[in-house]
Amino acid sequence: MERSQIPEANILDSFRAQIAAATAQRSPLRIRGGGSKDWYGxxxxxxxxxxxxxxxxxxxxPAELVITTRCGTPLAExxxxxxxxxxxxxxxxxxxDHFGSGGAATIGGCVAAGLAGPRRQFAGAIRDFVLGVTILDGKGQQLNFGGRVIKNVAGYDVARMLAGSLGTLxxxxxxxxxxxxxxVAENTLKFECNASxxxxxxxxxxxxxxxxxxxxxxxGVMAIRLSGAEAAIKAARTALGGESVDAVEATRFWEALREQTDPYFxxxxxxxxxxRVAVPSVAEPASLPGQRLMEWGCAQRWWITDADAQRVRLDARQAGGHATLxxxxxxxxxxxxxxxxxxLNIHRRLKQAFDPAHIFNRGRLYPDF
Incomplete structure (x- = not known):
């Protein structure tokens, strides 16, 4: 087991002082780590x-498969x-990191943004792996939710709720x-087929x-990544067919999707x-103009289009989902x-409970809070 040195108390005191000053003046605070996702929201x-x-x-x-880390720790570390x-x-x-202001992504920003890569559909979202959090609320109070073991949540699961909150709580x-x-092993297969x-x-x-x-x-090309034991992957390759992709090429492909360095993005x-359009995986591909890409078992669909927002959101809603610019x-x-x-009323009540002066990342999710 590894444990770091307890940080100087003046770091937390500095945070509390900023929060107190912002609360007194009713002025917003912009919580930020590396700034790699400043564009999001x-x-x-x-x-x-x-x-x-x-x-x-x-x-x-490592034996417990749990890591506890402070918010400013670089994700890469x-x-x-x-x-x-x-x-x-x-x-x-x-x-x-390549989209941001030059700083490296931090774990705090990772949780606050709630974003996930190609494995999300089959492994789960970040909220599914957050066991516990410690936060400072709008009054400068230190609050603990969840813990460092599995199945420790009773009542409202605040720890998971914070995933994707963009620092507004x-x-x-x-x-x-x-x-x-x-x-243990991975193999990527590709197939030629249309979207349907x-x-x-x-x-x-x-x-x-x-x-x-x-x-x-x-x-017109579909890629499938197989992960697990060698025997299971071999059996899946036989059952599915397709063309096997070189390991180095496959790694680059999935990494480019994860980081959106692929030319599509x-x-x-x-x-x-x-x-980014989230719909049921069985929904038929939309007829919007523009370029399309589907991930997460076809439940996450990207569109690059000049269509207006009303049309995009109507199409998503009719398919049983929603759309994010x-x-x-x-x-x-x-x-x-x-x-x-x-x-909206639930969001407002939560905001009022955690941040009564509405100072944290004001306007990051919605303009009115």
Whole structure:
């Protein structure tokens, strides 16, 4: 078991002082680690609260498959430490360092953004692996939720709720995350097919005991990643067919999807937006104009289009899902899908409970809070 030195108390005192001053003046605070995801969300407002001084791995016991770390710890540092013990963060969080302001992604920002990579559909989302968090709320109080072991939650699971909250509820100080072993072997297969056939095949295969860990379709080519024991992968290859992809090429492909360095994501025409559409995996591909890419067993669909937001969101809603303006486009249309009144009221009550002065990342999720 590894444990870091307890940090100087003046780091937390500094955080509390900033929170107290912002509360007294009713002025916003912008919580930020490396700034790698500054572009994500509605708007950036207020004085910067830099989380990076509060860094370090607090506790890591490889035998327990749990790591506890402070918010400012670089994500890459955590992944290197896990790799030394043949473990990983199962949801493959993107770093997006190349999109940010030059700083490295931190674990606090990773949890707050709630984003995941290609393995998410088959391993789970970040919220599924967050066991506990410690936060500072809008009153400067230190609150603990969950813990460092599995099945320790009673009542409302606040720890998971913070995943994807974009820092609007509090300053995440510390987080405990469940890890998993790195797969023994992996193999990627590719198939030529249209979008409708890809939806049908992937859903058919998802109902079979196959070691699928990622899927992607674009431009008439579908890729399937198999992960697990050598025998299981060999049997799956025989059952599925397809063309086996070179290991180095496959690693580059999935990494480019995870970090959005693939040309699909980097060559967005002027006037177009990159939309992330979440729909049931069995939904038929939409007829929107523009370029398409499907991931997560066809449940996550990317569109690069100049179609207006109303049309994109209507199409997503008719398919049983919702749409987010991920990058590009005009944020005045709203980055996230507008909430129904009951959900909006829940959001407002949570915001009032954790951040009564509305100082944390004001306007990052929705303009009115």
């Amino acid at each position: 509605q708007s950036l407002e207020g004085e910067l609260l830099d989380t990076r001084p509060y860094a370090g791995i607090v506790e890591y016991d 955590i992944e290197r430490k896990l790799a030394e013990h043949n473990q990983m963060l199962p949801f493959e969080p993107p770093h997006f 509090g300053l995440i100080l510390e987080v405990s995350i469940k890890t998993l072993p790195i797969p 056939d890809a939806v049908r095949k992937i859903n058919e295969w998802a109902g079979r005991p196959l070691p699928i860990s990622a899927t992607a379709w674009r431009g 980097t060559e967005i025409p002027e006037g177009c937006g990159l939309w 991920f990058r590009g486009g005009d944020k005045q249309v709203g980055v996230f899908t507008p909430l129904a009144t009951p959900l």
